[in-house]
Structures are given as C-alpha cells and as structure tokens.
Amino acid sequence: DVKVTQSSRYLVKRTGEKVFLECVQDMDHENMFWYRQDPGLGLRLIYFSYDVKMKEKGDIPEGYSVSREKKERFSLILESASTNQTSMYLCASKGALEGAKNIQYFGAGTRLSVL
C-alpha cells in the first residue's frame, strides 16, 4: 500500500510566521504535489515536483514555495503566513509509470489556521 504521510494534522500559526508543511511518501514516486482545499473551490494545485530539485508552479503558487531535496520528501513553505492561507493542505504522490492512469495518492491533510 502506498503511504503518504503529512507531518501534522492540525497547525495554528500567527500572521507573518514562516510555516513548513512536510510530506513523505514511501513508494519511490517521482511526482509529488501540494494542493489546498477550500469550501466551494475544491482542490487547487499549488506546486508540483517531477523529480528531486525540480518544481513547477500550479494554479495558485503565490505566497508559497516548495523544496524537494530528497525523492521521498516534498515540503511546502509559507514564507510569511497570512489569514487567507487558512485552509486544508493536501499532499499527493504519483509514480512515473502510472502513465495515463494518473492515480494520485493523498496524505491525510494538514488543517492550517493562521490567526
């Protein structure tokens, strides 16, 4: 079974703090993704990575950065947290061999509140 682990289920931070969300997968997947999920807006892609040290912007990258130093780990960074970044953050991974199946496996999510 694929396991995608997010370091925290719940986080509370203050405006202006630097926030790190960590994600680890154990299936040697090449591709990893960060989404946020908000009511009425669904899942929106923030950033993804198709290899170590490689990254691409998703649909809403503003205010976020990412780091992929090791294949199994993909970090999402909020340089200066703002209240509009309060959301559920979901990490996902996908193997390169999935091809057209395009199955993404998700972590349990981190619910971030920025006060």
Place this chain on the structure above:
Amino acid sequence: RKEVEQDPGPFNVPEGATVAFNCTYSNSASQSFFWYRQDCRKEPKLLMSVYSSGNEDGRFTAQLNRASQYISLLIRDSKLSDSATYLCVVNRHTNKLIFGTGTLLAVQP
C-alpha cells in the same frame, strides 16, 4: 466558468436507491477522467477511472460522453457506507489533475 463543474448536492437517498451524478468539463483537450471519493475530514481516494466505452465496478458505473463533455457516475443499491463526497476529476496533461468541487451524497437508513 469552472473547468470542472458538479452539482454540490446534497443528494439525500434511502438505502437501496439508485443515484446518479453528472459532471461537465470545459476543456475538450482533456485526456483522462476519474471519480474520487472523499469521506468527511479524510483525504480523496480514487474510486474509478472513466473510459470512453463506459466501465463498471460492482455497484458503480461510470460513463464518458466526449461530444457533450460530461461524465457520469451511477451507484446502484446504495449503502450507508456510500455516504461521502464524490469528486469528478479531469486531467489537463500528464501531471495536472483538475478537481470538481464535489457532490455530497447522504444515504439514509
């Protein structure tokens, strides 16, 4: 206009009922299609892929109509455990999935 549109529901149905959800997508270049299921406060999980010829997995049937750009999911003999949000998902290209906002199904005893 959203790239993937779904009726948010809720669909309240009795156990044993048949229920169908539709989803429309706007990008005619979309290549592959999926239904994911998301339980309350849990992560999304793949329910089934959707193929042009239609496909079935037990009580679940998925259909794709490329000409009209819509996807459907039919659930027969609904169970209480089917209660969840069903996400319609379309891929824009290899690494990008576009998620609908989901349809909430509540199966009543």
